[in-house]
Amino acid sequence: MGRPIIDVCGVSKAYRLGAIGATSLKDEMQRLWARARQGSAASNQGTKEFWALRDVSFDVQPGEVVGIIGKNGAGKSTLLKILSRITQQTAGEITLRGRVASLLEVGTGFHPDLTGRENIFLNGAILGMTKAEIRRKFDEIVAFAEVEQFIDTPVKRYSSGMYVRLAFAVAAHLEPEILIVDEVLAVGDAAFQQKCLGKMNQVAGREGRTVLFVSHNMGAVQSLCGRAVWLDAGQVERQGPTAEVIGSYLQTVMALQDVPLGDRTDRTGDGSARMTEVRVESTDLGPLIRPTSRLKITIRYNSRERLRAAKFLIGIYDYTNTGIYALNSDAVTNVDAGLAEHGTVTAITDPINLTPGPCYLNIALMSDDTMVDYLQHAAKFTVSGTDSHDSGFVPTRDWVLCVLKHQWSCQPL
16 A cells, blocks of 8 residues: 555544633733733633544545534544644644545635636645646636626625535636535535535545545545544544445444334424324234235324324434435325324335445424424334345345336246
8 A cells, every 4th residue: 555645644623612812912911921920720710622533543545535424513524624734733743645625614714805727827826736736627617606697796795605616616616636524515515515525436446546535424525535534532443444344333323222112302393293103014013024024014103282283203213324215204195183192103115125234213203294293313224134125135225225016027028
């Protein structure tokens, strides 16, 4: 294996909470004078250190696409700002062997008073490109961003979507060796997000450049990244093949929610009723769920009064939070025009035809089109087995989620 293009060694970042930086030379002189008279301990009263990162180490090879995952506050954005040279680390060393283009948040890297055209040339110059090189890419950038009509308008008048489209187009097309992309793509619409993911695949695959990608969309990380780094509380919890790291991360997320459903506080809705238990099993083998099992999903609920026009919704997801199936009680038949205050409802599915692996349920209860109770990751189950439709053919979850029951025929010509 050759020399890594990104080498992060023992990087830590500390912030002083409660400390307000000096806004003028006068403020700084007064602070220094107070520290000299009272001692540093007195001048630091009311402040404490917060370590956003602690001893983070990993490396990235040229041409790799690496995902950075973790819950909010794990230190992902701080790490990318350090790699982009926006923030200085407190300790540790970073080596970058190539030009870096970053897309971290709306507004980063553009001068608001300059036009889109001027900002393209400004960003290219910052990356060390000549005017001729930028001109060669200019039309491609503008077409990708779909801002031809506004290219000579100051970017401060752009919508957030236009701003992000142009910023990504500039970062991806001006040929940096390293492309760093944060969750900012969530600002764009679904079609543009798919367009960006396709471009990042092209940048890494065909053009051989390196991409660091931060996202809460585990499906996007799974499809784009060959390797992942999981940050938790500012430290590297695990790194390695994407599927393994995402699986460990989501198992931890689920473990944090292993409390009785009725006691969960991370729910939304008007609270007039709540679902207190959900149970998933197969109709024939109970807790053992095979690729061709029919699911029996039972939900227990409590309500302050009878529920009018009640509707139960169930979403089944894989471990990357990719939706597989949706169940809607109202789509088949109304459960009850007026459900009793306490009871259970049961849904029985057709054969699920799923490949082996973990699945999760999100559940919702609505009444008169008002959200009453909604819970994510309300239950989990694992599809296990070595056969699908008695055919001996069981593809793996990293290939497909579902297998259709099918027949083949052959006729001689």
